[in-house]
Amino acid sequence: MCEPFMDLSFDLTAGDFERAGEASGKIKKTLQQIGVSADIVRRVAIGTYEGEMNVIIHSHGGTAKAHIYPEYTVVVLEDTGPGIADIELAVQEGYSTAPDYVRDLGFGAGMGLPNMKSCSDCFEIVSKAGEGTKITMRFAHKKA
Amino acid sequence: MKIGELIDKLDLEVKTDAGGLEREVDNCYVSDLLSNVMGQASPGAVWITMQGHQNVAAVASLLSLGAVIVGGGAAIEEETLKKARENDITILASAAPVFEIAGRLYAEGLRGAARNA
Numbered sequence: 001m002c003e004p005f006m007d008l009s010f011d012l013t014a015g016d017f018e019r020a021g022e023a024s025g026k027i028k029k030t031l032q033q034i035g036v037s038a039d040i041v042r043r044v045a046i047g048t049y050e051g052e053m054n055v056i057i058h059s060h061g062g063t064a065k066a067h068i069y070p071e072y073t074v075v076v077l078e079d080t081g082p083g084i085a086d087i088e089l090a091v092q093e094g095y096s097t098a099p100d101y102v103r104d105l106g107f108g109a110g111m112g113l114p115n116m117k118s119c120s121d122c123f124e125i126v127s128k129a130g131e132g133t134k135i136t137m138r139f140a141h142k143k144a
Numbered sequence: 145m146k147i148g149e150l151i152d153k154l155d156l157e158v159k160t161d162a163g164g165l166e167r168e169v170d171n172c173y174v175s176d177l178l179s180n181v182m183g184q185a186s187p188g189a190v191w192i193t194m195q196g197h198q199n200v201a202a203v204a205s206l207l208s209l210g211a212v213i214v215g216g217g218a219a220i221e222e223e224t225l226k227k228a229r230e231n232d233i234t235i236l237a238s239a240a241p242v243f244e245i246a247g248r249l250y251a252e253g254l255r256g257a258a259r260n261a
Contacts, residue, residue: 021199021206024202025202105199112179
């Protein structure tokens, strides 16, 4: 496999709603600049934003990384905990553990992980309660 | 329909115009759930919501929406407007209930264009 020709990395702080969307916004702009099609850029932006929100809402903090290859982009969201006890339940549409103040903002409807899954070509979630969560999404730059 | 016409017809208050009043909008989406908007709204849409916090500007920008109408007289945070200006997002406000706003846009010929991501 060839090396990515561009790597972007962003720190995500728990509870920082003010900066939520910065990582996805910058990744979106970069992909636009290198000429990835609008529909694919949109899918990457949606998936990354949902991931960013999850780290901000649910975790102790983490990172968002984008590895841009000529043919595809890989987005990795990694946090330092607390981890997901039941992944099968967490990826079910409508299931959420978000607190009320987050729901009042219009998040926490249990749509984040399903959105991430449906807009990426390949979605992987690895998590261990007490440790952390790592989500990897792959987006082909051209539709198969 | 141009955003400028929409403002005149619905008597909307322009909070940020982003130089986009000549921009054409051709579809509309209504929701207060941000993840639902992320998954379903189409580029160029007019998004009607009662959320006025700053993540609204982030969502509108990421999806390249045409404009946001904050209805029902809901408060719009100053930070939201700041982010909207930075990202060229047009934010409009109305005291009318969102049902009224949506109904009037429908009567003007705008339709939904929900899509699955």
